[in-house]
Amino acid sequence: MIKDITLGQYFPGNSAIHRLDPRTKLLGMIAYIVIVFLVTKTPAFIIPALFAAICIYLARVPFGYVIRSLKPIRFLLVFMFIVNLFMVRTGKTVIAFWIISITDEAIKQSVYITLRLVLLLVGTSLMTLTTTPNQLTDGLEKALMPLSKIGVPVHAIAMMMSIALRFIPILLEETDKIMKAQIARGADFESGNILQRAKAMIPILVPLFVSAFRRANDLAMAMEARCYHGGEGRTKMKPLKYKKRDGIAFAVLFLYLVILIGTVKWVPMIWMI
Numbered sequence: 001m002i003k004d005i006t007l008g009q010y011f012p013g014n015s016a017i018h019r020l021d022p023r024t025k026l027l028g029m030i031a032y033i034v035i036v037f038l039v040t041k042t043p044a045f046i047i048p049a050l051f052a053a054i055c056i057y058l059a060r061v062p063f064g065y066v067i068r069s070l071k072p073i074r075f076l077l078v079f080m081f082i083v084n085l086f087m088v089r090t091g092k093t094v095i096a097f098w099i100i101s102i103t104d105e106a107i108k109q110s111v112y113i114t115l116r117l118v119l120l121l122v123g124t125s126l127m128t129l130t131t132t133p134n135q136l137t138d139g140l141e142k143a144l145m146p147l148s149k150i151g152v153p154v155h156a157i158a159m160m161m162s163i164a165l166r167f168i169p170i171l172l173e174e175t176d177k178i179m180k181a182q183i184a185r186g187a188d189f190e191s192g193n194i195l196q197r198a199k200a201m202i203p204i205l206v207p208l209f210v211s212a213f214r215r216a217n218d219l220a221m222a223m224e225a226r227c228y229h230g231g232e233g234r235t236k237m238k239p240l241k242y243k244k245r246d247g248i249a250f251a252v253l254f255l256y257l258v259i260l261i262g263t264v265k266w267v268p269m270i271w272m273i
Helices: 022-038 043-057 061-087 104-129 133-143 146-149 152-186 194-200 203-227 244-266
Strands: 095-099 102-103
Touching: 022 043, 022 104, 022 133, 022 244, 043 061, 043 104, 043 133, 043 244, 061 102, 061 104, 102 152, 133 146, 146 152, 152 203, 194 203
Parallel strands: none
Antiparallel strands: 095 102
């Protein structure tokens, strides 16, 4: 399960999505997330799902590799679905048994939340799979640069997010090594109930935190030894520049928004289901 987590990992490639400016991908991801939250009818989720599938195809990332990112949260998806199924009380009752009652509105809301989580995770995974941490840092810094005029530490925020994403695959690899070492010593992480499994994870968490703090300290000392002092006055080996393909990407994104709005306005029957 540890190896199934793809968030923060970079998938090397030279596809059209890989070559886009990181600012273009950031703005596209933000627009995608906003649209996913604005969609309120089940059939309309086809549009962002189709958009995500096209982006995965253009990125030349194996579809199964992206779907693997859903495996670690499958229990969370089921839990969220069940919780909303019993918490929402509005609508017409379709199932009534003893103290349990499920309404049609509860089923709809549960489906909406589950679909949103799946689409959001696929979109963010595609972003990190096609963008290196260095590119992401530069893109965030450039995109948030106007906020530096009012005293916001833009470079520090971008650097912290980049380091956090960079540490995810490193810590996952470290966790896998610790688990294998514990299993070799006779530890059992598979059998028992949820409470017993949680207690079995304690021998993993302690050395993992120690390793994380040690790596963070080593990184801080390495940056200090190289006289790192923030983003002010630093030059870039590869400065970011918008190119023709970025203009095409913005045009495609605008067309995507137009299609979505057109679906809402001209095909209301789809949204009435």
